[in-house]
Amino acid sequence: MTGLAMPKPDAATLARRAEIVADMKIIVPGEGVVDAVNGMRAFESDGLTAYRQLPLVVVLPETTAQVARILKYCNDRNIRVVPRGSGTSLSGGALPLEDAVLLVMSRFNRILDIDYANRSVTAQPGVTNLGITHAVEQEGFYYAPDPSSQIACSIGGNVAENSGGVHCLKYGLTANNVLGIEMVLMDGQVLRLGGKHLDSEGYDLLGVMTGSEGLLGVVTEVTVRILKRPEAARALLIGFPSSEEAGQCVADIIGACIIPGGMEMMDGPAIRAAEDFVHAGYPLDVEALLIVELDGPGPEIDHLIGQVEAIAARNGSTACRISTSEEERLIFWAGRKAAFPAVGRISPDYYCMDGTIPRKELPRVLAGMREMSQRYGLGVANVFHAGDGNLHPLILYDANRPGELEKAEAFGSDILRLCVEVGGVLTGEHGVGVEKRDLMGTMFTEDDLDHQMRVKCAFDPNHLLNPGKVFPQLRRCAEMGRMHVHKGQMPFPDIPRF
Amino acid sequence: MTTFTPTTSAEVLEAVRWAAGEGEPVEIVGHGSKRGIGRPLQTEHAVDCSGLSGVTLYEPEELVLSARAGTPVAEIEKLLSERHQEFAFEPMDYGPLLGGEAGRGTIGGLLSANLAGPRRLKAGAARDHILGIHAVSGRGEAFKSGGRVVKNVTGYDLSKVMAGAWGTLAVLTDVTFKVLPRSETETTLALRGLTEEQAVAAMAAAMGSSAEVSAAAHLPETVTGKVLDGALSSRASTLLRVEGFGPSVTYRTEMLKHLFSMLEIDAIDETPSRTLWRQVRDVTPFADGTARPVWRVSMAPSDGHRMVMALRMQVAVDAFYDWQGGLVWLRMEGECEAATLRALVKRHGGGHATLVRASFSERVAVPVFEPQPAALAALAARLKTEFDPKAILNPGRMAAAHAVAGADRHATGG
Numbered sequence: 001m002t003g004l005a006m007p008k009p010d011a012a013t014l015a016r017r018a019e020i021v022a023d024m025k026i027i028v029p030g031e032g033v034v035d036a037v038n039g040m041r042a043f044e045s046d047g048l049t050a051y052r053q054l055p056l057v058v059v060l061p062e063t064t065a066q067v068a069r070i071l072k073y074c075n076d077r078n079i080r081v082v083p084r085g086s087g088t089s090l091s092g093g094a095l096p097l098e099d100a101v102l103l104v105m106s107r108f109n110r111i112l113d114i115d116y117a118n119r120s121v122t123a124q125p126g127v128t129n130l131g132i133t134h135a136v137e138q139e140g141f142y143y144a145p146d147p148s149s150q151i152a153c154s155i156g157g158n159v160a161e162n163s164g165g166v167h168c169l170k171y172g173l174t175a176n177n178v179l180g181i182e183m184v185l186m187d188g189q190v191l192r193l194g195g196k197h198l199d200s201e202g203y204d205l206l207g208v209m210t211g212s213e214g215l216l217g218v219v220t221e222v223t224v225r226i227l228k229r230p231e232a233a234r235a236l237l238i239g240f241p242s243s244e245e246a247g248q249c250v251a252d253i254i255g256a257c258i259i260p261g262g263m264e265m266m267d268g269p270a271i272r273a274a275e276d277f278v279h280a281g282y283p284l285d286v287e288a289l290l291i292v293e294l295d296g297p298g299p300e301i302d303h304l305i306g307q308v309e310a311i312a313a314r315n316g317s318t319a320c321r322i323s324t325s326e327e328e329r330l331i332f333w334a335g336r337k338a339a340f341p342a343v344g345r346i347s348p349d350y351y352c353m354d355g356t357i358p359r360k361e362l363p364r365v366l367a368g369m370r371e372m373s374q375r376y377g378l379g380v381a382n383v384f385h386a387g388d389g390n391l392h393p394l395i396l397y398d399a400n401r402p403g404e405l406e407k408a409e410a411f412g413s414d415i416l417r418l419c420v421e422v423g424g425v426l427t428g429e430h431g432v433g434v435e436k437r438d439l440m441g442t443m444f445t446e447d448d449l450d451h452q453m454r455v456k457c458a459f460d461p462n463h464l465l466n467p468g469k470v471f472p473q474l475r476r477c478a479e480m481g482r483m484h485v486h487k488g489q490m491p492f493p494d495i496p497r498f
Numbered sequence: 499m500t501t502f503t504p505t506t507s508a509e510v511l512e513a514v515r516w517a518a519g520e521g522e523p524v525e526i527v528g529h530g531s532k533r534g535i536g537r538p539l540q541t542e543h544a545v546d547c548s549g550l551s552g553v554t555l556y557e558p559e560e561l562v563l564s565a566r567a568g569t570p571v572a573e574i575e576k577l578l579s580e581r582h583q584e585f586a587f588e589p590m591d592y593g594p595l596l597g598g599e600a601g602r603g604t605i606g607g608l609l610s611a612n613l614a615g616p617r618r619l620k621a622g623a624a625r626d627h628i629l630g631i632h633a634v635s636g637r638g639e640a641f642k643s644g645g646r647v648v649k650n651v652t653g654y655d656l657s658k659v660m661a662g663a664w665g666t667l668a669v670l671t672d673v674t675f676k677v678l679p680r681s682e683t684e685t686t687l688a689l690r691g692l693t694e695e696q697a698v699a700a701m702a703a704a705m706g707s708s709a710e711v712s713a714a715a716h717l718p719e720t721v722t723g724k725v726l727d728g729a730l731s732s733r734a735s736t737l738l739r740v741e742g743f744g745p746s747v748t749y750r751t752e753m754l755k756h757l758f759s760m761l762e763i764d765a766i767d768e769t770p771s772r773t774l775w776r777q778v779r780d781v782t783p784f785a786d787g788t789a790r791p792v793w794r795v796s797m798a799p800s801d802g803h804r805m806v807m808a809l810r811m812q813v814a815v816d817a818f819y820d821w822q823g824g825l826v827w828l829r830m831e832g833e834c835e836a837a838t839l840r841a842l843v844k845r846h847g848g849g850h851a852t853l854v855r856a857s858f859s860e861r862v863a864v865p866v867f868e869p870q871p872a873a874l875a876a877l878a879a880r881l882k883t884e885f886d887p888k889a890i891l892n893p894g895r896m897a898a899a900h901a902v903a904g905a906d907r908h909a910t911g912g
């Protein structure tokens with residue numbers, strides 16, 4: 001992956017840079033165009049900082065009309081475009097290209113409509129995830145999907161990545177909470193998908209836009225569902241001697257028809273790093289820690305909390321604390337929420353992976369990781385969205401030591417291959433981007449990928465929007481359009497027909 | 499007329515390859531329970547998927563179930579209920595409304611029609627619960643998308659594209675769904691005698707409370723007698739359902755009673771409540787054995803009744819509301835009045851109207867699915883062409899233009 005091959009920069013575009021910059025300044029007057037190297041540095045990478053590239057020019061439009069003009073201009077002149085929200089992607093989805101306009105959506109920062117009767121908020125795509133909740137919390141409402149990056153990441157980026165969070169087991173991912181979008185196609189056409197009503201009159205294009213990583217269109221407006229805050233929430237902090245027991249506890253909770261608001265697991269190294277950092281009072285003599293949060297009306301929580309405690313005990317828990325106040329609940333979470341920076345303290349660098357597995361395969365996958373950890377000579381700490389099987393192994397390495405980054409990446413790829421092998425997938429919520437692009441073949445056949453690419457061809461036939469991301473190889477749409485079927489005999493002539 | 503009856507995905511692939519090779523359109527059918535929906539097809543041949551049957555994986559602790567596309571929904575629901583689980587999106591049964599039997603329909607059809615029910619508001623539709631698919635596109639190529647885990651953003655979500663595509667892009671061969679625990683119990687409160695405007699306000703207040711209402715419907719006077727064998731008499735009923743664990747349901751029901759303390763309220767217990775919501779879900783009030791046109795209209799919850807009010811000034815129509823007022827079921831007493839209705843939907847905030855029951859001739863003459871703005875319709879047609887370049891899969895069922903999209907391209911040599 002370190003030797004990542006990106007689409008070859010288009011020499012004609014590079015040669016016309018001055019003219020393109022000048023034209024962008026006409027479309028987006030004022031401060032909306034950044035073309036000095038110093039200014040562009042701030043945009044040279046996203047949350048996957050191992051990759052850096054200066055773009056051709058950075059453009060920060062403010063209106064849908066400007067976005068439409070920019071895209072049409074670029075489409076007509078065969079210029080590539082990379083959309084960017086807040087740049088927190090962990091998979092390099094917003095990584096610039098040398099010959100591409102970087103279209104930064106951060107000035108689209110207004111809430112357009114708050115509608116409590118229909119429980120919806122319409123926002124511009126640059127509004128942060130948390131900004132939506134802030135806009136409605138005085139009325140007791142919130143926006144449910146809560147990626148840990150929620151203070152920074154944009155709602156447009158959330159749509160592009162179909163982001164999750166610790167509460168998505170019960171409340172769903174971005175895809176389940178978005179009602180509608182306005183978007184611009186690469187040819188400049190503005191479309192509306194969905195709205196305050198439910199479902200589509202035709203194909204579910206909103207569904208395919210969600211999680212399309214900026215390859216199909218630029219999102220210029222988002223309408224989301226908001227929910228009333230649950231009356232209360234309490235958390236249990238449960239320690240186990242091994243991840244097997246913790247995993248079985250998770251299965252038994254769900255088997256008892258209980259769907260907690262959140263259910264997170266940490267392994268020994270992650271527990272110790274977090275405890276050292278935030279002193280949340282995590283037990284240090286356990287190898288797996290579960291945080292189970294129950295939310296809803298008080299009597300429901302009271303009814304379930306004892307059941308969860310009993311299930312934990314039956315599975316051999318060696319420590320169990322139940323939060324008795326809001327402060328205590330937040331302390332339980334503090335360690336988990338700080339897990340990434342905590343690991344950052346014990347290692348010069350870490351590399352965050354994001355595979356999902358069927359939960360029952362957890363012991364096998366953790367054992368596999370321990371073996372790899374020895375083989376590569378690199379440490380690994382695990383935090384895990386236990387309810388839905390989404391793993392975040394953090395591989396510890398030191399980028400200053402020659403070869404370690406490459407080793408960490410190879411380790412990461414091995415983990416993801418193992419996830420696929422046990423019936424899981426390469427990425428649960430961080431996206432493919434450039435990071436997992438070249439692993440797509442471990443999960444998909446060529447026909448599988450071609451059908452995905454056909455969606456791309458319907459939206460952006462010239463591959464100008466965010467090329468080099470998601471797909472290991474770009475095939476020309478016209479070529480893929482050819483069909484390889486031949487006139488043939490009637491199949492299975494011996495089956496009954498009428 | 500040839501009907502292929504594949505029992506394996508390899509046989510589906512064979513059949514579609516043959517059709518693609520010959521350029522022969524085929525109808526894709528499961529049990530045929532929803533055959534009456536959509537523009538009538540004029541295909542010589544059919545691929546009957548009902549032989550492609552069987553649950554292939556069910557792991558209750560993992561909340562996942564896979565089945566071959568022709569598996570009867572009824573069989574799956576029975577299996578799930580044995581483990582106290584269900585499809586949380588409460589898929590409706592179109593059978594009785596369309597003059598057929600109840601309890602028919604395959605899982606592939608369920609996804610292709612993107613079925614949902616009263617819990618749509620809280621739990622989503624089939625699109626929100628599909629995890630993965632295997633299918634054969636009109637190109638005669640087998641492909642898969644998604645997987646068997648809940649959290650997955652690896653590549654485009656083609657499973658969602660299949661939801662509501664009515665078999666026009668690909669033939670599904672296998673599907674994997676998320677399943678969830680079924681609630682321990684439920685209670686429904688019926689607020690009595692509200693006008694539609696009051697009912698919509700009450701439903702919004704209930705949905706915006708922390709009582710976690712899982713369904714909100716309004717049955718006006720003309721409709722309320724047609725459920726629960728008339729037990730709700732002839733006063734309008736605004737129905738609010740609370741589901742969950744016993745103590746929680748009791749508590750939240752009290753919360754709602756308090757919220758609406760100035761209104762007349764009847765409580766409906768678990769057993770009749772389950773029946774009631776099945777009847778709302780399956781549009782029992784309009785399952786009258788006639789072919790009078792029935793529309794399914796999706797709008798913002800607070801807009802639906804305004805549109806209906808305006809419509810009533812122009813045509814004779816009976817209506818009731820689900821989804822907090824956002825799903826309007828309309829039965830027309832005469833013609834289907836598509837243009838009038840769609841103009842009013844647009845004027846009152848937008849949404850879409852699908853003509854789910856109509857005579858053959860009306861389905862030929864009137865776009866059954868809401869026509870899309872030009873740019874969007876063109877994009878949908880391009881998608882159809884990418885997946886089905888020769889327009890052999892249910893051509894024209896969703897949009898007349900799709901029937902010729904492929905032919906066009908063919909003519910220009912693409």
Ligand SMILES: Cc1cc2nc3c(=O)[nH]c(=O)nc-3n(C[C@H](O)[C@H](O)[C@H](O)COP(=O)(O)OP(=O)(O)OC[C@H]3O[C@@H](n4cnc5c(N)ncnc54)[C@H](O)[C@@H]3O)c2cc1C
Pocket residue numbers: 046047082083084085086087088089090092093094105125146147148149152153154155156157158159160161162163164165166213214215217218219220340429430466
């Ligand atoms: C500390 C940290 C914690 C995180 N925790 C989580 C987590 O818990 N769950 C989770 O799911 N993710 C998490 N992430 C990942 C990341 O925050 C999300 O993917 C987020 O949705 C990205 O939003 P963004 O605005 O930063 O998008 P960017 O990084 O700017 O872009 C991401 C992708 O979206 C595209 N894009 C952005 N805006 C638009 C638009 N308007 N139209 C079209 N395409 C667009 C870009 O081209 C790119 O492909 C975390 C990241 C960090 C750094």
